[in-house]
Amino acid sequence: MCSAAPPPSRRLPRSPVPTRRDVLKLLAASSVLATATTPALASPAPAPGVLGAPGLPGVHKPLPPELFTLRGTNAETSFAALRSTGALTPVSHFFVRNHTSTPLLDERDWRLTVWGDGLRGQRPFTLTYGQLRSLPAVTRTCVVECAGNGRSFFGSQQGQPATGTAWTLGGIGAARWRGARLSDVLRLAGISGDAVDVMPRGLDAPYVADGVDHGRVRRPLPAAKALDDVILAYEMNGAPLPYDHGFPVRVVVPAWVGIASIKWVGDIEVSTRPLQSLWNTQSYRLFGAAYPPGGSAPITRQTIKSAWELPLGAELAGGRAHRLTGRSWSAAAPVRHVDVSTDGGAHWHRARLTDRPRHGTWTRWSTTWRPKAEGPGHLLARATDTAGNVQPPTTVPNTQGYLFDAVVRHPVRVV
Ligand SMILES: Nc1nc2c(c(=O)[nH]1)N[C@H]1C(S)=C(S)[C@@H](COP(=O)(O)O)O[C@H]1N2
Numbered sequence: 420m421c422s423a424a425p426p427p428s429r430r431l432p433r434s435p436v437p438t439r440r441d442v443l444k445l446l447a448a449s450s451v452l453a454t455a456t457t458p459a460l461a462s463p464a465p466a467p468g469v470l471g472a473p474g475l476p477g478v479h480k481p482l483p484p485e486l487f488t489l490r491g492t493n494a495e496t497s498f499a500a501l502r503s504t505g506a507l508t509p510v511s512h513f514f515v516r517n518h519t520s521t522p523l524l525d526e527r528d529w530r531l532t533v534w535g536d537g538l539r540g541q542r543p544f545t546l547t548y549g550q551l552r553s554l555p556a557v558t559r560t561c562v563v564e565c566a567g568n569g570r571s572f573f574g575s576q577q578g579q580p581a582t583g584t585a586w587t588l589g590g591i592g593a594a595r596w597r598g599a600r601l602s603d604v605l606r607l608a609g610i611s612g613d614a615v616d617v618m619p620r621g622l623d624a625p626y627v628a629d630g631v632d633h634g635r636v637r638r639p640l641p642a643a644k645a646l647d648d649v650i651l652a653y654e655m656n657g658a659p660l661p662y663d664h665g666f667p668v669r670v671v672v673p674a675w676v677g678i679a680s681i682k683w684v685g686d687i688e689v690s691t692r693p694l695q696s697l698w699n700t701q702s703y704r705l706f707g708a709a710y711p712p713g714g715s716a717p718i719t720r721q722t723i724k725s726a727w728e729l730p731l732g733a734e735l736a737g738g739r740a741h742r743l744t745g746r747s748w749s750a751a752a753p754v755r756h757v758d759v760s761t762d763g764g765a766h767w768h769r770a771r772l773t774d775r776p777r778h779g780t781w782t783r784w785s786t787t788w789r790p791k792a793e794g795p796g797h798l799l800a801r802a803t804d805t806a807g808n809v810q811p812p813t814t815v816p817n818t819q820g821y822l823f824d825a826v827v828r829h830p831v832r833v834v
């Protein structure tokens with residue numbers, strides 16, 4: 420769960436469940452407000468407009484090499500570049516994970532359709548952008564982190580390479596998300612008590628891999644999670660969502676693997692039976708020797724990690740003090756403390772925490788190091804959270820390289 424902002428001033432009628440007439444009245448009453456606030460906030464930052472700016476064909480924003488490492492259709496944030504940023508990841512630095520490419524949608528044409536046999540009367544329910552924005556708003560700071568963040572270390576550190584995008588640790592970003600509660604929208608749509616799964620689907624192009632069309636990106640959420648703390652976000656860090664991060668509206672599922680946070684959401688199926696897609700069957704489950712033959716259950720919560728704000732292989736001058744910084748995070752609970760080692764794991768000491776640890780987002784830390792001996796070495800950082808989770812020395816492997824949580828041996832060279 421993320422840190423929640425103060426409760427909103429207006430609430431939808433909760434009990435008894437509103438009828439469609441109540442909903443229409445509510446939306447009509449709030450439409451003046453929606454019209455008044457929409458224009459100023461309704462379009463994302465203008466196009467970069469810089470011809471030849473570094474980037475990817477399927478990504479709208481510029482991806483300068485000092486901020487990102489390009490990996491296929493994706494862009495990984497360089498942790499070294501976060502050193503000069505605050506607790507939130509600026510949009511300019513936020514990683515992009517696209518199965519296909521960023522669609523440039525117009526909020527005036529956008530509709531959210533909620534449909535399926537899990538709605539009372541089974542009648543589809545539709546909202547416009549203005550109507551969504553007129554619902555009570557919630558604001559939460561939380562990370563979105565790819566399930567495969569850290570994947571490359573299965574290979575480089577454990578000798579067990581995994582398939583998939585070879586992220587180091589930059590498949591994560593923290594933002595302040597503002598939007599409507601998914602639970603409010605599901606209740607307005609008339610979700611019934613016997614709904615078990617809720618499946619948001621993106622408006623980006625269908626995902627085709629090895630000649631197989633898997634349809635649009637979508638992944639079911641259990642109804643209980645969908646009704647808990649999930650947001651239909653239309654703002655990121657105080658501005659409209661950028662195109663690459665889901666404009667006009669994305670799902671944000673606190674603490675869960677990034678694939679749950681469907682960007683460019685266009686419809687949501689509500690079902691009385693379990694739903695399936697590529698993203699909860701062949702992908703985003705744990706396969707391998709330690710898991711059942713058909714794989715684990717679909718993965719849900721992210722895990723615990725730490726990263727130094729330095730390039731891998733950074734060169735540091737010997738004989739003088741360096742203030743080294745990093746970040747640690749855990750999806751289960753706030754970080755309790757971070758232990759660091761500058762001698763490859765022989766000695767450990769506590770890092771100084773910069774932030775008061777909060778659930779749902781990362782904690783910045785620092786330590787001072789005065790390297791003596793020249794040559795290669797490793798920096799290690801190991802987080803412990805308030806639930807007692809500690810980063811282990813190795814992660815039990817899975818073939819697709821999800822949920823890496825081991826302490827990373829960060830190579831450096833003293834010169
Ligand atoms: N519609 C849609 N939603 C999506 C994806 C996608 O390709 N299409 N990628 C998912 C994955 S795997 C991750 S990790 C996050 C990445 O969010 P970001 O690109 O805003 O960082 O979005 C998720 N939502």
Ligand SMILES: [Mo]
Pocket residue numbers: 516564565566567677678
């Ligand atoms: Mo992801």
